[in-house]
Amino acid sequence: MADLSIKTRDDDEICEHIEALESNMQVRTFDWAKENTGSWNRAGLDKLAPRLGDAFSALDAKIELIKTDPFEKISNKGTVEAFETGAVIRISARPDATSQIIMSGHYDTVFPPETFTDIQALGDDKFNGPGLADMKGGISVMLGALQAFEAGPLKDKLGYQIIITPDEETGNFASAPFLTKAAQSGAMIGMTYEPCMDTGAMSGGRKGSAVFDVILHGRSAHAGRAKEDGRSALEAAASMVVALENLNGKHDGVTFNVGSIDGGSAVNIVPDMAIVRFGARAPDAASAAWATAQVDELLKVAQARDGISGHVHGGFYRPPKPRNDAQQTLFDAVADTGRAIGLELEFVDTGGVCEGNNIFAAGVPNVDTLGVMGGRIHSDEEYVIMSSFVERAQLSGLLLNRIADGRLDAAKIKAMMG
Numbered sequence: 034m035a036d037l038s039i040k041t042r043d044d045d046e047i048c049e050h051i052e053a054l055e056s057n058m059q060v061r062t063f064d065w066a067k068e069n070t071g072s073w074n075r076a077g078l079d080k081l082a083p084r085l086g087d088a089f090s091a092l093d094a095k096i097e098l099i100k101t102d103p104f105e106k107i108s109n110k111g112t113v114e115a116f117e118t119g120a121v122i123r124i125s126a127r128p129d130a131t132s133q134i135i136m137s138g139h140y141d142t143v144f145p146p147e148t149f150t151d152i153q154a155l156g157d158d159k160f161n162g163p164g165l166a167d168m169k170g171g172i173s174v175m176l177g178a179l180q181a182f183e184a185g186p187l188k189d190k191l192g193y194q195i196i197i198t199p200d201e202e203t204g205n206f207a208s209a210p211f212l213t214k215a216a217q218s219g220a221m222i223g224m225t226y227e228p229c230m231d232t233g234a235m236s237g238g239r240k241g242s243a244v245f246d247v248i249l250h251g252r253s254a255h256a257g258r259a260k261e262d263g264r265s266a267l268e269a270a271a272s273m274v275v276a277l278e279n280l281n282g283k284h285d286g287v288t289f290n291v292g293s294i295d296g297g298s299a300v301n302i303v304p305d306m307a308i309v310r311f312g313a314r315a316p317d318a319a320s321a322a323w324a325t326a327q328v329d330e331l332l333k334v335a336q337a338r339d340g341i342s343g344h345v346h347g348g349f350y351r352p353p354k355p356r357n358d359a360q361q362t363l364f365d366a367v368a369d370t371g372r373a374i375g376l377e378l379e380f381v382d383t384g385g386v387c388e389g390n391n392i393f394a395a396g397v398p399n400v401d402t403l404g405v406m407g408g409r410i411h412s413d414e415e416y417v418i419m420s421s422f423v424e425r426a427q428l429s430g431l432l433l434n435r436i437a438d439g440r441l442d443a444a445k446i447k448a449m450m451g
């Protein structure tokens with residue numbers, strides 16, 4: 034491959050164009066952050082989706098707001114409930130161009146309405162506000178890079194599908210099929226806009242993530258008159274929790290964490306239902322299979338108790354994204370590209386997960402922290418670093434240029450996925 038750390042004339046031009054877009058990128062990020070889009074706030078999601086669609090109409094692309102199917106949630110009563118989230122925004126351009134990419138981002142945040150709404154300057158180039166970094170700022174950077182790219186001479190050589198989702202923070206349960214489909218319609222490289230760290234470091238390998246709900250049924254009885262007739266679902270659940278936590282340290286890189294036990298009621302009733310809710314993380318497909326097998330095994334142990342039945346809901350909704358040859362080659366290419374604008378980019382492995390896991394599982398190598406620099410995400414101290422809008426949009430712009438003119442051989446990297 035060509036030396037990606039050298040800037041061409043097209044590269045200088047895209048960098049200048051992006052500098053001119055700085056306040057544009059920042060102002061629209063603040064506007065979007067003022068609209069609350071907590072993952073369960075359907076009304077807020079419905080308000081922001083068309084505004085995002087309008088913003089992306091600056092591109093030479095087709096824009097669709099697509100209604101999603103309801104997905105299943107296990108209620109505290111152990112019943113399956115349906116939740117319908119907001120629209121998936123799909124933006125597509127030039128499906129016949131030589132190079133094809135998928136880009137993704139999410140417009141939901143972890144903040145329910147009225148929990149964290151204010152935007153304030155922290156000084157030192159930082160602003161605090163909900164979703165400024167994760168990831169309304171990232172969506173804005175993606176758009177800025179594409180606006181500048183499409184104004185340049187390489188536009189016709191690159192096509193894309195962008196998927197902007199309403200439900201990333203809760204696991205992409207409704208939008209995952211859209212990511213998979215877009216990834217599998219010819220995409221060679223994926224670019225996702227989660228924030229990078231405030232040091233500028235980006236994510237390398239990612240573990241896979243599972244969410245499980247184990248629903249256990251026993252038999253209720255009056256605790257005073259007929260305790261012996263009862264079969265406590267909570268007792269079975271408690272023993273399962275201990276066994277799950279004991280799995281930590283048993284398999285390299287695999288962790289389990291029980292988040293809650295639901296069930297039971299008054300102290301004079303033997304509880305006939307309990308739900309054990311837990312997560313698991315695993316670094317590769319084999320260890321994810323091991324973790325899943327352990328869960329099945331523990332369910333059997335619970336069911337072997339007299340009068341206890343149950344079932345498992347959930348599993349690995351985001352497969353692992355290990356640092357394979359294709360990923361490493363792409364990270365190296367991104368790092369070289371960063372050098373063209375004076376960045377020394379580091380890629381750090383993490384237990385966190387994102388849409389990059391889904392895109393990898395669909396067979397497309399990807400880099401998933403192309404968004405703004407920020408920190409304290411998922412807390413009311415979330416902040417964005419203002420100078421990173423231009424820097425990170427330029428990084429993306431240069432990547433688009435390199436993929437379009439073939440200096441970055443996207444097809445070759447994709448082929449390394451095997």
Ligand SMILES: [Zn+2]
Binds near residue numbers: 139167228
């Ligand atoms: Zn995010």
